[in-house]
Amino acid sequence: MAEQTNGGGFPLKGLFTGMKVTIIELFKKPVTVNYPKEKEIPVPRARGVIALDTEACTVCMLCARECPDWCIYIEGHKEEQPPSKEGGRVRTRATLDRFDIDYALCMYCDICVEVCPFDALFWSPDYEYSEAKIADMLHPIERLTEWLDTVPDAPSLEGS
Amino acid sequence: MTDVDARAAMHLSDASVSVELETQGMTLNIGPQHPSTHGVLRLVAKVEGERVTSVQPVIGYMHRGYEKLSEVRTYAQITALVNRIDWVSGFANEIPWIRAVEKLMEIEVPERAQWIRLILSEMTRISSHLLFMSSYPLELGAATPLMYALREREYVMDLIESVTGGRFHPNFNRVGGVKPVAGGGSTQKKVSQDLPAGFFQGTREAMDRVDSVMDELDELVTGNEMIRARTIGVGVIPPEKAIEFGLSGPNARASGVDFDLRRDGEPYLPYDQVDFDVITEQTGDSFARYLVRKEEIRQAVRIVRQAIDTIKPGPLQAKVPRVLKVPKGQAYVRTENPKGEMGFYLISEGGRIPYRVKIRSASFCNLSILPWVLEGALVPDLVAIMGSLDFVLGDVDR
Amino acid sequence: MNFWLELVIKTVLVLFLVVLPVALVVIFGELKISAHIQSRIGPYFAGGRFGWAQPLADGAKFIQKEDLIPAGADSSVFRFAPYVVLMGTFATFVVIPFGPDLAAEKLDVGIFFLLAVSSLSTLGVLMAGWSSANKYSLIGGLRAAAQLIAYELPLVLAAVAVVIQAGTLSLSGIVEAQANMEIFGLGIHLPYVLTGQILSFIIFTIAALAELSRIPFDMPIAESELTMGYLTEYSGLRFTMFFLGEYAAMISLAAVASTLFLGGYYLPGLDTDALKVAGPFILLGKTLILCFVFIWMRWSWPRLREDQLQSLAWKWLIPLALANIVVISIFKVVL
Numbered sequence: 097m098a099e100q101t102n103g104g105g106f107p108l109k110g111l112f113t114g115m116k117v118t119i120i121e122l123f124k125k126p127v128t129v130n131y132p133k134e135k136e137i138p139v140p141r142a143r144g145v146i147a148l149d150t151e152a153c154t155v156c157m158l159c160a161r162e163c164p165d166w167c168i169y170i171e172g173h174k175e176e177q178p179p180s181k182e183g184g185r186v187r188t189r190a191t192l193d194r195f196d197i198d199y200a201l202c203m204y205c206d207i208c209v210e211v212c213p214f215d216a217l218f219w220s221p222d223y224e225y226s227e228a229k230i231a232d233m234l235h236p237i238e239r240l241t242e243w244l245d246t247v248p249d250a251p252s253l254e255g256s
Numbered sequence: 257m258t259d260v261d262a263r264a265a266m267h268l269s270d271a272s273v274s275v276e277l278e279t280q281g282m283t284l285n286i287g288p289q290h291p292s293t294h295g296v297l298r299l300v301a302k303v304e305g306e307r308v309t310s311v312q313p314v315i316g317y318m319h320r321g322y323e324k325l326s327e328v329r330t331y332a333q334i335t336a337l338v339n340r341i342d343w344v345s346g347f348a349n350e351i352p353w354i355r356a357v358e359k360l361m362e363i364e365v366p367e368r369a370q371w372i373r374l375i376l377s378e379m380t381r382i383s384s385h386l387l388f389m390s391s392y393p394l395e396l397g398a399a400t401p402l403m404y405a406l407r408e409r410e411y412v413m414d415l416i417e418s419v420t421g422g423r424f425h426p427n428f429n430r431v432g433g434v435k436p437v438a439g440g441g442s443t444q445k446k447v448s449q450d451l452p453a454g455f456f457q458g459t460r461e462a463m464d465r466v467d468s469v470m471d472e473l474d475e476l477v478t479g480n481e482m483i484r485a486r487t488i489g490v491g492v493i494p495p496e497k498a499i500e501f502g503l504s505g506p507n508a509r510a511s512g513v514d515f516d517l518r519r520d521g522e523p524y525l526p527y528d529q530v531d532f533d534v535i536t537e538q539t540g541d542s543f544a545r546y547l548v549r550k551e552e553i554r555q556a557v558r559i560v561r562q563a564i565d566t567i568k569p570g571p572l573q574a575k576v577p578r579v580l581k582v583p584k585g586q587a588y589v590r591t592e593n594p595k596g597e598m599g600f601y602l603i604s605e606g607g608r609i610p611y612r613v614k615i616r617s618a619s620f621c622n623l624s625i626l627p628w629v630l631e632g633a634l635v636p637d638l639v640a641i642m643g644s645l646d647f648v649l650g651d652v653d654r
Numbered sequence: 655m656n657f658w659l660e661l662v663i664k665t666v667l668v669l670f671l672v673v674l675p676v677a678l679v680v681i682f683g684e685l686k687i688s689a690h691i692q693s694r695i696g697p698y699f700a701g702g703r704f705g706w707a708q709p710l711a712d713g714a715k716f717i718q719k720e721d722l723i724p725a726g727a728d729s730s731v732f733r734f735a736p737y738v739v740l741m742g743t744f745a746t747f748v749v750i751p752f753g754p755d756l757a758a759e760k761l762d763v764g765i766f767f768l769l770a771v772s773s774l775s776t777l778g779v780l781m782a783g784w785s786s787a788n789k790y791s792l793i794g795g796l797r798a799a800a801q802l803i804a805y806e807l808p809l810v811l812a813a814v815a816v817v818i819q820a821g822t823l824s825l826s827g828i829v830e831a832q833a834n835m836e837i838f839g840l841g842i843h844l845p846y847v848l849t850g851q852i853l854s855f856i857i858f859t860i861a862a863l864a865e866l867s868r869i870p871f872d873m874p875i876a877e878s879e880l881t882m883g884y885l886t887e888y889s890g891l892r893f894t895m896f897f898l899g900e901y902a903a904m905i906s907l908a909a910v911a912s913t914l915f916l917g918g919y920y921l922p923g924l925d926t927d928a929l930k931v932a933g934p935f936i937l938l939g940k941t942l943i944l945c946f947v948f949i950w951m952r953w954s955w956p957r958l959r960e961d962q963l964q965s966l967a968w969k970w971l972i973p974l975a976l977a978n979i980v981v982i983s984i985f986k987v988v989l
Contacts, residue, residue: 110479215441397957
């Protein structure tokens, strides 16, 4: 189906149809989104930044183990808690000391969020956290907890 | 061309800074940093005036060690990494890998997951070919098709993002299907990752937009006499040579080799249930390669439109154990990626990590024809031919 | 006053009142028009919403850049090359008539002088390519020289056809001839492009695009395989001079084309006194329309390969231009 002619018509017709396309485009509105005055809103599932719910985390270290880049740094210790019933054994509870995600290394692959068995990690579509220094890209536990406010609800599904 | 002195000559040509104009030819070093080599490719070209007498590509600047990395990563981690081989068509890279694992584990993928994979694969094909449509005229000098094609590509990318969460690296395939739920915790398990509301409507609109921009690009680029003058008859690859060098995908089909893994290979997705044409051209020049990719976009749009009408509700992933252990064995799966034929050869000794993963990438074999096809070409044609082969250095070097 | 002093003052006035502002307008127009053709906004922040101060901001940025001369470069030739290109371009403005008596110098051999002087820029391009001590610049410079020389001929031959019809080499005389030209005694004054010179106009426009090294003929410069060709090693103020020189040449060739083919400063229905005031603006309007067409062509088409470029010039344009001259001469004698 090779068209070896320019589709018929007078010679150099292709050049003029090309010019017609550009002149029509000249008078249309540009599609530029004028960042930072206007911003594009990413979809709810977009993988922007990871948020941490410290209450749910049990320091099981699954996310740090499964991360392909090893960009999650976790330290925790066990605390003793009073027994649930009188005379029962002393319970221990693991508490987080340190939970850092290094976004300079993170490749946004979604493995840590997916393997967490306790609903401690969530995706948020927020993307405006660039820094001037690479060291600032390490988000400590407080910053990760702040991102929880930006986590959207899951979108409704097709056909539901 | 590959005698012992060639390497020494290469380093010498590196060292010479001053202008050495010998009458028998000049060694021109094109790249690795260059506007038009699609990445960090280095060509050591011997030119005489305007004619290239020999070209030696030097690759490896982008080698990231995928095959070595796969020896120390689990299957889920490799799935995340594999997206980045051919970074233009992210989703398509996962398919042969996941199919190889599923073949070894002998898992059957549910219907809906297969259809979602098909829709996303074809959208990735549209996006990869639209990038070709934007960058190829730019190398020939026309600057406007770039913006038109990329503008419509954004809509397709947004659709892929709305389903998977990632535009370029979706990481949406899981062994046994696609990602079923958002996570492993109790509430995350109820957040299904099925197609979001508005996906079908959005897809229909996006496909209409892609169709209309293809009409625009047809008028702007395909009918343009100058583009034709620059590409017709340039870089002709006869079909025997195409098979000899291992060309695949649109490059081979433009030379007349009528082979498409979607139709002719081992079935890996329900392509037999959709209606599409396999586009071939007979001339084998750069214009034919351009035409094949252009028409493939339209065929992909056709496939997507049929797929969203055919898909039915169902489970998204087959039952697989939480900790994935693949039985001992070997599997090779090859699929029709936008760039050509991509294959994954997986050797597993049981356990959580594969023993060896070998990646047969399309662009590596497409690139191997460069010394043959560029011999005797003019220097401006070098750019036209390289652009028409449409390789990506991430795919070449892995 | 002394003749030379007067000439210098007139030339400087023309340069600073005409060339520089119009060049800035054309540069801004190119940025905005190309942006809207490509569905984007273009300059936006410099100078309020329209970004009108963008060319000025670019100029200020270039002036404060470091002046780099490559170590292996032939220093004096390298420094002198931009000036040669600019000289060739600016000297053409001396003879362009802006009104009935408003040419900087009314020469009887106007068009001859203009075409001769504008071809001096070729020398500057060769100097730039040679002295840069860079293989790519050399290739670009040689290609540019070949292209510029090849397209001089169609440019001149197309102008010769107009000269034959007008009967005079002087640019003001050509405008006068168009002002007095009538078709079949109907009393309508039409510019030459509509009275038999359409082929010359097309040939002149194509040759002018090639002289300017604009797409579709910009193999020497913005190539995707040879970086910037002969301009690679130039930075800062020297680059600005080349850049301005290119746009000044575009305005000059567009002005010449308007004068030769579109009637110059003359608009039917205006008498000489009105023309003395409105003439420059009429010429400016026609020039800007032609510049718009050049910009439009640049952003719609790709570039031609060097050998296709040369074969276009030697095998098509020159024979067509010669045939055109023969036909015009026959008509001039017969009618």
